[in-house]
Amino acid sequence: MWGRVSCRCRLLCGGTWPGTGVRARSETQKSETWYQIYLKGAKKKGDLHKQLFPGMLKPETLHHEELAEMMKTAVLYHNGPLVALNKPQGLAVTGKPGELTLLSVLPEVGQHLGFRQELQIVRAPGKESSGLVLLSSSPQLTKTFQNFFIHSRRAQKPTVTYWAVTVGVPDTTKGEIQVSLKLDHVRGMDPVVPVKAPSRQALREGVKKTLTHFFVEDSTCDSALIKLQPLTAFPSQLLVHMVLQLCPVLGDHVYSGRVGSVLGESFLLPLETAIPQTQVLNDLLLHRLQITSNEVALLPLHLHLHQILLPQTSVAPTVLIAPLPPFFSQTLWNLGLQMSGKPRNN
Structure with missing residues (x-):
């Protein structure tokens, strides 16, 4: 059963993307991925984005x-x-x-x-993230998966893995x-903000430990x-967590403005002065990404739901994996970053 997934994953990685080690499909094959279809339209229309x-x-x-x-x-x-499908970045799951x-x-x-029953969403990343979406037409199977996710969370066993490219590097190579x-209400927006030492009352009223x-x-x-x-689920959790590490996710035009810099040293700005804005990148990073400061606003969020662990069942492997989007792989190549076992860009 796992062989079917691995084979299909390879087939969906149309095109050889530098630094990924992913082999391209034959140009003579009739089936195309969604992004190959979309890129054809881009070339015809000359869409810069x-x-x-x-x-x-x-x-x-x-x-x-x-x-x-x-x-x-x-x-x-x-x-x-x-x-399971591989959702493109920028597509909302619901609305x-x-x-x-x-x-x-x-x-x-x-x-x-060939389904007669309606497909239900079991697990999915947010609109601005790409990656795995888990669907089921069986209420019983959906409940089995949801119970597995709940029990794993209580046991503090992660079931999902994201890849992210960040602006800046954490002080330690691993950590918690x-x-x-909590969701706040500021200037007509609902940003997520950290809460220090929340009271029991606050935890009952929407504050969540993450x-x-x-x-x-x-x-x-x-x-x-x-x-x-992540071992908990909260809106924008990963984006806010990386900001608190002074390493916002590349393409984060909402929370990255909370990180300031003076003489190359990063620090957190007061929440009341930090507003959502186009991410600010230094000249060296812009050069390596091969974009201009005017094009930063087009930069997509580099946060990809790569892997989901599942319980042992007769219909699924215990691991599902989604290939990186082409823009994500291109960014890794441009920045000289590599995944384990992949050839480095020198």
């Missing part, structure tokens, strides 16, 4: 039918009632009625795969980030590739 960051998706430029066709090619695994989301095209994806978080394990996979003088394993 798509050319700068290959594999970027702008849902607002698509019709419902176009997105449905692309998501059919995003399927990584299908066995019985279980489906208001009438909005173009992953949920809005699931009926077409399910029909394409423990902090209480925990993330992190491991520095590789680093340069001003950037890092980091493996993140």
Whole structure:
């Protein structure tokens, strides 16, 4: 069963991306990934956004039918009632009625795969993150997975792994980030903010204790590739946790403004003065990313749900993996960062 997943994962990595070690599919094959389809449109229209960051998706430029066709090619695994797909960055999983989301095209994806029952979302990353989405047409299987995730969380055993590229390098190569978080209401926005020593009353009223394990996979003088394993679930948890390490995720245009710098030394700005803004990058980092300061606002969030652990069942392997988006792999190449066992860019 695992062989089916590995084979399919390789097939979805169309194109050889520098520094990834991923082999390209034959150009003669008829099947294409969603980002190959999208890039064809980019070349025809001359869209700068798509050319700068290959594999970027702008849902607002698509019709419902176009997105449905692309998501059919995003399927990584299908066995019985279980489906896993690789969600592009920038695509919301759910939304208001009438909005173009992953949920809005699931009926077409399910029909394409031969489902009669409706596909339900079991696990998925947020809109600005890419990566694995776990779907099920069986309420019983969904409950089995959810119970497994709950029990693993209580036992502090991580079940999901994210890859992130950060601006800055943590002081230690691995560690834990423990902090209480809450949703605040500031200037008409709902940012996530840390709470020091929350009271029992605060914990009952929306403040949540959060925990993330992190491991520095590789680093340069001003950037890092980091493996993140959250053991709790809270909106924007990973973004805020990395900001608290003074290493915001690349492409974070919401929380990175909380990190200031003087003479090369980073520090946290007071929350009341830090507002969401386009991420600020130094000239050296811009040069290595091969973008200008005017193009930073187009920079996608480099946070990818790479792996999910599952309980032993008859319909799934115990590990599902989603390949990195093309723009993420290109960034690793540009910055000289590598994953374990991959050739380094010299």
